[in-house]
Amino acid sequence: MSAPLLEVTDLVVEYPGKGFRAKPFRALKGVSLTIEPGECVGLVGESGSGKTTLGRALLGLAPVTEGTIRYDGRDISHLSRAERRALASEIQVVFQDPYSSLNPSMTVEQILAEPLTVQGVPVAEARKRVRDLLDQVGLPSDAAQRLPREFSGGQRQRIAIARALALEPKLIVCDEPVSALDLSTQARVLDLFIEIQERTGVAYLFVTHDLAVVRHIGHRVAVMYRGEIAEDGDGDQVTSAPTHPYTQRLFMAAPVPDPDRQEERRVARRALLDAEG
Secondary structure: OOOOOEEEEEEEEEEOOOOOOOOOEEEEEEEEEEEOOOOEEEEEOOOOOOHHHHHHHHOOOOOOOEEEEEEOOEEOOOOOHHHHHHHOOOEEEEOOOOOOOOOOOOOHHHHHHHHHHHOOOOHHHHHHHHHHHHHHOOOOHHHHHOOHHHOOHHHHHHHHHHHHHOOOOOEEEEEOOOOOOOHHHHHHHHHHHHHHHHHHOOEEEEEEOOHHHHHHHOOEEEEEEOOEEEEEEEHHHHHHOOOOHHHHHHHHHOOOOOHHHHHHHHHHHHHHHHHHO
16 A cells, blocks of 8 residues: 555644643644545544644644654654745645635735745746636636635635645645535535545545534544544544544534434433533
């Protein structure tokens, strides 16, 4: 078998404690995770579980206290800023909020061309690449001369996805990329992620709080709870028949359209909470 594209081993992330002599806060407690080339791994958990911290650590935005992060066989746990910039062509990110992740004073063409020109791509070639990117994410070519405020939330997230694709990365960290969108727009953007992955072979770490989202897109699912991986396995199995009590609670908390089934889930979730506590 080929080596994983990304291999996280016993990763620990600590932040300074608040107050004099306060103990450091350990956000990640020995997390291990792998992502194969072309694979989508869904990382699920509630707020405070550590899922976003893991994504930030992969991007060099959170301090690695212990453990290692290996990308394509190379240890990237403690890169310098220059080394991290050089790696940007291979690891990209799509953030949660399409409203704040795009510069409101720049046109779409300027937003998409910027990472290309920074890497030394000639202006004419960058403009051609921008047209190709807009086509890939289903936006018209005249979108290039418009400002982000002229687009809907789903369209802005498509622009953010196009920006992440500009340098043809091997891995994209998707940090709650559909949580700010309405349900119908979520479905369209998720389908776009799947279509792009099938066409390009890019790998995703898809960070979300919603099991229903990763059921749609994830090949494998890892569930985080209090800074640790509580459950890790096949996407269909984890999202339909979870074994860990925490994952079961997440599963039962997800809304369903049938009121009777919803009430059954509420009762079962209360029983789990009572049994644990």
